[in-house]
Amino acid sequence: MLESNRQKILSTVPQKGFFGHPKGLFTLFFTEFWERFSYYGMKAILVYYMYYEVSKGGLGLDQSTALAIVSIYGSLVxxxxxxxxxxxxxxxxxxxxxxxxxxxxxxxxxxxxxxxNITFFFISMVLIVLGTGLLKPNVSSVVGEIYSEEDSRRDSGFSIFYMGINLGGFVSPLVVGAVQSNYGFHLGFACAAVGMFIGLVVFLVTKKKNLGLAGTFVANPLSPTEKKKVFSIIGLAIIIIAILCAIAIPTGILNFETFIGLIGILGILIPTMYFIVMYRSPKTTKVERSRIIAYIPLFIASVMFWAIQEQGSTILATYADKRTQLDFAGIHISPAWFQSLNPLFIIVFAPVFAWLWMKLGKRQPSIPKKFSFGLLFAGISFLVILLPAYFGGSESLVNPLWLVLSYFIVVIGELCLSPVGLSATTKLAPAAFSAQTMSLWFLSNAAAQAINAQIVKFYTPATEMVYFGIIGGASIVLSIILFILSPKIQSFMKGVH
Incomplete structure (x- = not known):
């Protein structure tokens, strides 16, 4: 964005009014809070809606199919x-x-x-995928626009904004899960719709006064000639895809299994192409190429981590529903409530980790070692959840504290890896590809969920111990390899610590 536009934006944003931060942070905090409320509330009951019998208000899909759909949905988001x-x-x-x-x-x-209605279900998935793709990355960009680059409040502002994300993720499964348990799935989904509506109202009512010109400038607008060319290409692509689908679906070439396979291929192919293009670009310097090499094992580690963490809303959600004792300490627990554990633990422990890294200063572990710790904890979280079956068999219901412990351990891993990964991405990114490298970081999650769509079908009560054991063990082995290789990886980072 042009510097003159930055100055125009800053002059229109009231710089005080929300805990000492620009007023626009209020608008963005609550817009994102309600968007995350709607997203995580819906996701907390989505897999149950798919595999519950029609008599119980669900769609009656096969459980393996339901788990794969949630993973594909997350990847596409x-x-x-x-x-x-x-x-x-x-x-x-x-x-x-x-x-x-x-x-x-x-x-x-x-x-x-x-x-x-199964038709409305798939329409809803398309709408939410497209909508989240538009809203999620761009609301964060607007947060950056309401601060000058030199503003000392900037990092603190993003921390407050991040808290809004996790507060929405914490509250929504509790509310939507309770509504679903008492009144059915569709009122639960209606709560999610109301949450997004409130977010839109907050955004519309306060935008002009609080955000000024923030978000109104198009950073790199298409010229009229480019617009004509781009829209022609998009239109042609839509027509070609429509024709291919019209041929492939009735003939059985394109079915659910092949679609899962296609997304799995794209999940690996797209980031691979990103790496190749960045590495071979003439705009990438020799030092930056070395840093790209260092980034590759971190990316692979991230894929492994998210493959475990994201199963919290698929495999562990099913485990909460079918394998967990839900009457505990005189309270009946909705299985959706377990989805609130991840954001709750992040809210509580993120400040602790921020303090710890500050306290350790130059003595803190290197970036690759922090990633290895993240993988270690992710693997342990899966080994922990197989212990109840080992001691009590696969038929008995499990104490819910085992599930709480598993979610807690993986959050410790997430705090070792996720914020560190965001920071490392900004440091290791080639200057010419800084924004695209951040997109690449998020593609590690997309790749992980695309892989999950392939492997969740192997989960059954009979294979429970083998499933958790192999995936958890693989993560621990990878963490050890990464820890051993960390000095070598660090040498390729060329001064980035």
């Missing part, structure tokens, strides 16, 4: 962020992208609230 970022940078501007994304998300949740 992260992939769509690339499209959302491009549209904001070249066509919409971030503010309009946030608003359009919010509307699509709300419509998606409304479609889910319509009882017992």
């Amino acid at each position: 992260y992939m769509s962020g690339i499209i959302g970022g491009w549209l904001a940078d070249r066509i919409f501007g971030t503010s309009r992208a946030v608003f359009i994304g919010g509307i699509l998300i709300m419509l998606g949740h409304i479609a889910l609230a319509i009882p017992g």
Whole structure:
């Protein structure tokens, strides 16, 4: 963005008004809070809605199919962020992208609230994927626009904004899970729609006064000639895809299994292409190429970590529903409530880790070693959850504290890896590809969930111990390899610590 535009934006944003931060942070905090409320609330009950019998208000899908759909959905959400970022940078501007994304998300949740219709279910998935791709990356970009680059409040502002994300993720499964348990799935999804509606109202009502011109400038607008060319290509691509689907679906070439396989291939192929393009680009310096080499094992480690962490909303969600004692200490627990554990632990322990790294200073572990610790804890979280079956068999219901412990351990791993990965990405990214490298970081999650869609079908009560044992063991082995190789990886980072 041009420096003159930055100055125009800053002059229109009230610089005090929300805990000593710009007033616009209020708008963005609550927009993101309600968006995350709607997203995580819906996701907390989504897998149950798919595999519960029709008589219980569900769609009656096979459990393996339901688990794969949730994984594919999560993968596509992260992939769509690339499209959302491009549209904001070249066509919409971030503010309009946030608003359009919010509307699509709300419509998606409304479609889910319509009882017992598989067509509306898939329409809702498409709407939410597109909407989240538009809103999620761009609302974060607007946060950056309301601060000058030299503003000492900037990091603190992002921390407050991050707290809004986790507060929304913490509250929503409790509310939506309780509504679903008492009144059914569709009212639960309606709660998610209402949450997104509130977020849109907050954004619209306070945007002009609090955000000023933030989000209104198109960073790199298409010229009229480029617009004509791009829209022609997009239109042609849509027509070709429609024709291929019209041929492939009736003939059985494109079915659910092949679609899962296709997303799995894209999950690996897209980041691989990113690495090749960045490494071979003439804009990438020799030092930056070395840093790209260092980034590759970190990316692979991230894929392994998220493959375990994201199963919290698939395999562990199913485990909570079917294998866990839900009457505990005189309380009946909704299985969806376990989805609140991850954001709760992050809210509590993120400040502790921030303090710890500050306290250790130059004595803190290197970036590759922190990643290895993240993988270690992720692997242990899966080994922990196989212990109840080892001691009590696969037929008896498990004390819910085992599940709480598993979620807690993986969050410790997440705090070793996720914020460190974001920071490392900004440091290791080639200057010419700084924004795209951040997209690449998020693609590690997309790749992980694309892989999960392939492997969740192997989970059954009979294979429970083998499933958790192999995946958890693989993560621990990879953590040891990464720890051993960390000095070599560090040498390729060329001064980045």
